[in-house]
Amino acid sequence: MTQPILIIDDDPTFNAILARTLNRRGHPAIGAEDGDSALQLAATHQPRRIVLDLNLGGVSGLSLIPRLLEICPQARIVVLTGYGSIATAVEAIKRGATQYLAKPVEIEAILAAFDDAAMTDDEATPDEPLSMDRLEWEHIQRVLNEHAGNISATARALKMHRRTLQRKLAKHPVRS
Template identity: 40%
Template structure:
């Protein structure tokens, strides 16, 4: 772990971050930059070191290289997904392609960045991952019939209440539209 007296953080603590990167020079440079952005940074250069470091100090965030020498960063994703709380994982790869990005996201990573990348891009990915996503749907969802009716009504109003024009825009028979409008007509 980098000591706070080496590089003082410019921001308050954002949380513990484990940086897993086999390129020592890139790892040290990135660790210092992330430390200045307020993260408590631990580093590892292999799958084994990453597991040991995570067990010693469970991270809030993980920045994980796809290829770690002869090892694969994907091997660590299930390790981080099994424990609670699950850290936000951002994958890095110099060999970025769509297939590996999709695999990483499906395996639990919150973002996938192509190398070369910088601390700003990683920080932005980590901060965007912390945005709370609603875990349950809103209480008052409209039924599919209600959504359909409101859409028809909107097109009908945009067509100046012309049934034939509305039917053409909705690609439905005019008679079908008339029945729908009659069914939902306000009672006199």
């Protein structure tokens, strides 16, 4: 029997739609909305492909990557996020994720992310430099990651008022 794709996303609507779409395309899929149920499903079904949301109800999905790989060492994990940054992408890959994609994402991109073909240098390198706003966003995300998500410590490190940092983090990331 084919192992299902495990979808871990705290948004029940997105989770259900993604599972239904994958099932219709001939890829069996099951969904979990939190870390505990995800780990139970992983142990039961031994999925070889996992779609993991970066933010699971305020908890970082990154913390699940090593635990999922302990249970399913052959699994390929694709991390999805609505608030992508280079710092979290690097951290996801360091922890064992196969790919990191920003929402909204097409089903074809998710399926392609599971393929063994790596990106070429042309795909990995942008043609234009990042804007100043995007560079600021990336720097904030990197410092936030260094301080384990602690807003107060990050604000002190950036020499920025905590409320100002919270306002910047509440905004969607700036596009390149």
